[in-house]
Amino acid sequence: xxxxxxxxxxxxxxxxxxxxxxxEYFTNQGHxxxxxxxxxxxxxxxxxxxxxRVSDSEMYSPLIPAGKVDILMGFxxxxxxxxxxxxxxxxxxxxxxxxxxxxxxxxxxxxxxSDEMITAALQKSGKKGYIIKATECARQIGGSLLTNVVxxxxxxxxxxxxxxxxxRQVLAGKSPPKVRDLNLKAFDAGGSLVxxxx
Amino acid sequence: xxxxxxxxxxxxxxxxxxxxxVKVAAGYPGTPASEVLEYASKYPDVHVEWCINEKVALxxxxxxxxxxxxxxxxxKHNGTNVALDFLMHLNYTxxxxxxxxxxxxxxxxxxxxxxxxxxxxxxxxxxxxxxDPWCPQEAKDMVKAAFKLSEKTELCFVVRPVMRxxxxxxxxxxxxxxxxxxxxxxxxxxxxxxxSAVREPKAGGVLRPVLRHKWLNEKQMELLQIMxxxxxNHEEEGEGSIGLVTCGIGYAYVKEAEEILGKKFPILKLGxxxxxxxxxxxxxxxxxxxxVYEDSEAVxxxxxxxxxxxxxxxxxxxxxxxFLPKEGELLTTVVLKSLATLYPELEKLIPxxxxxxxKIPIRTRTQCIGCAYRSLLHALKLVARKTHGVVAxxxxxxxxxxxxxxxxxxTIYCMGSSIPIATGIAYSGSKQPVFAxxxxxxxxxxxxxxxxxxxxxxxxxxxxxxxxxTTAMTGFQPHPGSDTDIGGKPxxxxxxxxxxxxxxxxxxxxxxxxDIPEVMKALNKAAKEKGVSVIVASSPCYxxxxxxxxxxxxxxxxxxxxDRCNGCKICIDYFGCPAIRFADEKATIDQATCVECGMxxxxxxxxxxx
Ligand code: SF4
Ligand code: SF4
Ligand code: SF4
Numbered sequence: 066x067x068x069x070x071x072x073x074x075x076x077x078x079x080x081x082x083x084x085x086x087x088x089e090y091f092t093n094q095g096h097x098x099x100x101x102x103x104x105x106x107x108x109x110x111x112x113x114x115x116x117x118r119v120s121d122s123e124m125y126s127p128l129i130p131a132g133k134v135d136i137l138m139g140f141x142x143x144x145x146x147x148x149x150x151x152x153x154x155x156x157x158x159x160x161x162x163x164x165x166x167x168x169x170x171x172x173x174x175x176x177x178x179s180d181e182m183i184t185a186a187l188q189k190s191g192k193k194g195y196i197i198k199a200t201e202c203a204r205q206i207g208g209s210l211l212t213n214v215v216x217x218x219x220x221x222x223x224x225x226x227x228x229x230x231x232x233r234q235v236l237a238g239k240s241p242p243k244v245r246d247l248n249l250k251a252f253d254a255g256g257s258l259v260x261x262x263x
Numbered sequence: 264x265x266x267x268x269x270x271x272x273x274x275x276x277x278x279x280x281x282x283x284x285v286k287v288a289a290g291y292p293g294t295p296a297s298e299v300l301e302y303a304s305k306y307p308d309v310h311v312e313w314c315i316n317e318k319v320a321l322x323x324x325x326x327x328x329x330x331x332x333x334x335x336x337x338x339k340h341n342g343t344n345v346a347l348d349f350l351m352h353l354n355y356t357x358x359x360x361x362x363x364x365x366x367x368x369x370x371x372x373x374x375x376x377x378x379x380x381x382x383x384x385x386x387x388x389x390x391x392x393x394x395d396p397w398c399p400q401e402a403k404d405m406v407k408a409a410f411k412l413s414e415k416t417e418l419c420f421v422v423r424p425v426m427r428x429x430x431x432x433x434x435x436x437x438x439x440x441x442x443x444x445x446x447x448x449x450x451x452x453x454x455x456x457x458x459s460a461v462r463e464p465k466a467g468g469v470l471r472p473v474l475r476h477k478w479l480n481e482k483q484m485e486l487l488q489i490m491x492x493x494x495x496n497h498e499e500e501g502e503g504s505i506g507l508v509t510c511g512i513g514y515a516y517v518k519e520a521e522e523i524l525g526k527k528f529p530i531l532k533l534g535x536x537x538x539x540x541x542x543x544x545x546x547x548x549x550x551x552x553x554x555v556y557e558d559s560e561a562v563x564x565x566x567x568x569x570x571x572x573x574x575x576x577x578x579x580x581x582x583x584x585x586f587l588p589k590e591g592e593l594l595t596t597v598v599l600k601s602l603a604t605l606y607p608e609l610e611k612l613i614p615x616x617x618x619x620x621x622k623i624p625i626r627t628r629t630q631c632i633g634c635a636y637r638s639l640l641h642a643l644k645l646v647a648r649k650t651h652g653v654v655a656x657x658x659x660x661x662x663x664x665x666x667x668x669x670x671x672x673x674t675i676y677c678m679g680s681s682i683p684i685a686t687g688i689a690y691s692g693s694k695q696p697v698f699a700x701x702x703x704x705x706x707x708x709x710x711x712x713x714x715x716x717x718x719x720x721x722x723x724x725x726x727x728x729x730x731x732x733t734t735a736m737t738g739f740q741p742h743p744g745s746d747t748d749i750g751g752k753p754x755x756x757x758x759x760x761x762x763x764x765x766x767x768x769x770x771x772x773x774x775x776x777x778d779i780p781e782v783m784k785a786l787n788k789a790a791k792e793k794g795v796s797v798i799v800a801s802s803p804c805y806x807x808x809x810x811x812x813x814x815x816x817x818x819x820x821x822x823x824x825x826d827r828c829n830g831c832k833i834c835i836d837y838f839g840c841p842a843i844r845f846a847d848e849k850a851t852i853d854q855a856t857c858v859e860c861g862m863x864x865x866x867x868x869x870x871x872x873x
Contacts, residue, residue: 110629126519128427130614152616169627175624178624
């Protein structure tokens with residue numbers, strides 16, 4: 066087993082929690098795990114990237130080298146695009162259809178790429194991927210803060226690398242009691258969002 | 264099998280210290296090293312403290328060490344600069360109880376004002392031994408070894424992890440926690456611990472600084488022997504005519520490159536300063552060329568050149584002095600590229616990267632939606648514009664006011680420099696009014712000295728202290744203005760307004776930063792006063808308050824009337840709440856992200872927001 070997952074989003078999207086669930090799951094499965102986050106000023110809406118590496122042999126760099134990302138999870142469109150060049154030749158992406166405008170885009174000093182441009186660029190890249198409305202789904206369940214769990218739920222449905230029920234158990238164990246039920250609901254909803262897609 | 268726990272590098276170092284029986288741990292928060300102390304604070308047997316600044320932290324730990332107690336100081340590289348004055352004396356006196364300094368570096372300046380290699384001041388300057396870990400497990404092992412060796416050699420040991428080691432997470436072996444049997448006790452040794460220019464009768468009247476300097480120099484021999492056998496240095500066999508020397512995180516990237524290329528290179532993995540001289544000489548002798556991979560300055564590269572020159576060995580040594588980029592982080596990509604320069608046939612093995620045909624806007628930092636600093640910065644911007652004033656800035660969440668859209672602060676250097684910079688501007692003869700804006704933690708850290716100096720000299724300026732009672736930027740660590748310590752124990756909160764009043768400030772106005780009219784009034788009055796006028800903008804950090812249930816403001820649902828909005832963009836250019844969006848010549852409020860702080864109501868002069 067050799068797997069590199071990169072989660073790209075903005076501060077406050079619960080990037081770290083998602084990565085820690087996957088890390089615990091893979092550890093339970095008996096694999097080695099190495100992770101790192103770039104958390105420069107994460108609280109204030111900056112970019113946050115989590116690198117998660119899984120292997121059965123020794124790993125060295127906590128950062129996934131360029132061209133070695135197998136699964137790119139984008140919690141926010143721009144942040145996924147920003148890290149897109151790290152994808153490996155046959156890597157794929159799972160994108161949350163959600164835009165967090167940048168300060169400069171708000172000022173009209175920069176333009177957030179249009180949906181058409183994004184779709185065209187992704188298509189041209191030739192990479193396989195899925196686009197889901199995870200934040201919208203999270204809001205329906207109980208709030209945008211559940212986006213991360215919806216995304217993990219979707220990933221576990223799409224990829225054969227996961228035993229869904231076991232990830233669900235890890236999630237239950239790692240969730241604070243107050244939000245456990247909501248988290249599980251979001252996880253299941255994420256699965257339903259993509260069922261039939263893969 | 265030893266128990267393993269999935270730990271962050273910082274936690275692993277905290278764990279290493281606890282296992283080594285550390286009793287006093289002190290520091291000042293700063294990315295990348297903050298979590299070391301947070302981890303240690305979970306153990307009630309250890310006194311853990313966030314100090315006013317790094318120099319004080321190092322001095323406290325030295326005091327503990329004097330009583331044969333194991334102690335640790337933790338800081339980021341900028342903090343090590345602050346502690347340097349003390350470091351340049353404790354190297355002469357040496358220590359008693361094991362003393363370890365963790366100095367976290369940030370190559371690439373990802374979360375810092377500069378990218379600095381603290382091996383330079385700690386090793387080349389202070390001549391202290393330094394360990395440079397490549398992964399969390401080694402970081403933990405090094406901290407443990409450092410305590411032991413510190414006691415053995417009577418020298419403070421430095422562990423210098425870079426950000427990627429501090430923040431990496433991996434399973435780390437847990438071992439038993441040592442219990443110390445030694446009773447803490449202070450005993451005098453004035454010839455050591457009184458650092459002064461006195462003549463030593465016992466040494467024929469030689470001045471003590473020279474004598475202690477000699478002691479430190481003689482210690483280097485002992486260190487060389489220790490490093491010669493250190494498990495943190497080793498050699499790996501491989502193919503090729505070029506020897507790869509790796510230091511700290513450099514090992515991770517070179518090994519990663521090996522995996523990618525499916526090759527084994529001859530590697531000398533180094534983790535200690537001083538260098539294991541014999542190992543280096545033996546390794547170098549096998550090659551025509553050495554490449555040194557280190558973050559971030561050419562420290563080891565320089566030391567190896569010096570060593571080989573002394574030994575008369577002619578081998579080309581290249582690395583960060585120019586063959587590799589002189590700035591920025593060392594990454595696997597950098598290593599791969601360099602290897603392809605050395606062995607062109609490897610070029611085709613470098614992984615292809617995906618490309619995307621789209622322009623991606625950059626993301627700049629701003630305050631959280633609902634943060635009290637946004638209204639404060641807005642008010643200051645209006646007053647500074649009207650008075651043609653200059654605003655000197657400092658380090659903290661409010662520093663984002665220096666970026667677009669506000670572009671308020673005109674200078675930002677290091678902790679506490681805002682007030683002295685403003686003082687100098689006032690002295691320059693420029694007629695512009697001066698303002699300094701500084702956070703509470705930064706104020707205590709070093710800002711207070713500049714303030715006392717300005718008050719004493721009756722400099723005309725307005726100082727705004729952003730008082731949210733926490734060190735928000737680095738993750739809510741307490742500071743001398745907080746009423747609880749790292750463990751939640753009640754402590755005395757120092758009242759900034761009272762402090763500056765006692766010092767003789769012209770005025771000290773405490774305002775609620777959310778109340779824009781009140782802040783404007785205070786600023787306008789202060790700007791007309793002589794001497795130093797202080798405004799303490801006091802309200803809890805909104806992000807923290809949301810977690811603790813503290814209250815910052817009474818929620819107020821706002822709506823924007825598009826007919827009244829004339830597109831003047833004041834709410835964007837002079838305020839910039841990310842919940843306010845602007846498109847097609849009109850502002851709109853994104854209700855999904857708006858937190859109902861109500862500040863924008865005051866910002867829009869057209870009455871479009873109600
Ligand atoms: S963390 Fe606190 S002080 Fe910093 S920007 Fe957010 S609300 Fe403001
Ligand atoms: S909402 Fe008010 S401040 Fe903002 S653009 Fe419209 S009129 Fe100007
Ligand atoms: S839009 Fe107005 S009320 Fe809502 S968070 Fe921003 S400033 Fe506060």
